[in-house]
Amino acid sequence: MCTSGYDARFAKIGDFMMNAVESGAAAVSRLLQLIAPEPERLDEDAVLEAVQEAYDHDLPLMWAVYHLGKHEAVFAAEWADVFTLVEQLRAVAANWQADLLFGVQEAEDEALIFDCEPQTLLRAAAQELRGYGLALWRWQGDNPELCLGFICREEDTDLLQACAAALAARLRDVAEEDWPDDGFVDS
Structure with missing residues (x-):
């Protein structure tokens, strides 16, 4: 069977895309293993x-991480x-066998949590998670109105950054975040 030059080039592009998908899937899988x-x-x-879908729709690979880990390993809230931020943080923390109280010790003070700024809640959650040997991380998504993040073991920080x-x-790392400076540093 004779293969035209076009078919051979198309096959090479297909191989390249499959390698990109496999490489992306390996990176997504490594991150999911940590979080x-x-x-x-x-x-x-x-x-x-999920990685193929991200490539097909020109989405960042972190979309695949979100898609695969939402509600169990990843939190997302405007x-x-x-209210949703607290609910999601508590759900993800509970999956790590960690309780988040956001600094409130008495049940009657629970309503005070919902009067706090999100940054204050994240800072309190990060501090409480450190007591479990866990770290709270967030990432910059395409929508600046969303707070996206996850929890991992503190000991996995170097692997996480890789x-x-x-x-x-x-x-x-939320515990080390300087809130007045809202800019992100590329990893």
């Missing part, structure tokens, strides 16, 4: 599909929606 409370439940086929570089993600 998922139960990494053994990670479905490699689902990772490949900055203005403190994954961020591979994914071209801009991450911040």
Whole structure:
């Protein structure tokens, strides 16, 4: 069978894209291994599909991380929606067997949480998570109105930063974040 030059070039492009998808899937999988409370439940086929979808729609690979980890390993809430932020942070922390009280010790003071600024809540959550050996991270997504992030073990910081570089993600350790300066530093 004779293959035209066009077919051969198309095959090379297809191979390149498959390699890009496989490489992206490996990076996404490595990050999910660090941020998922139960990494053994990670479905490699689902990772490949999510990365392919990200490439197909010209989305950053962190979209695949969000898509695969939402509600279990990843939290996302609009900055203005403190209730959802608290709910999501508590849900993700609970998956790590950690309780977040946001500095409130008495049940009758629980309502005070919802009067706080999101940055104050994130700072309190980061401090409480340190007591569990965990770190709270957030990343800059395409929508500046969203607060996106996850939890990982403090000991995995170097591995996490290597994954961020591979994914071209801009991450911040919330405990070390300087809130007045809202700019991100590329990893």
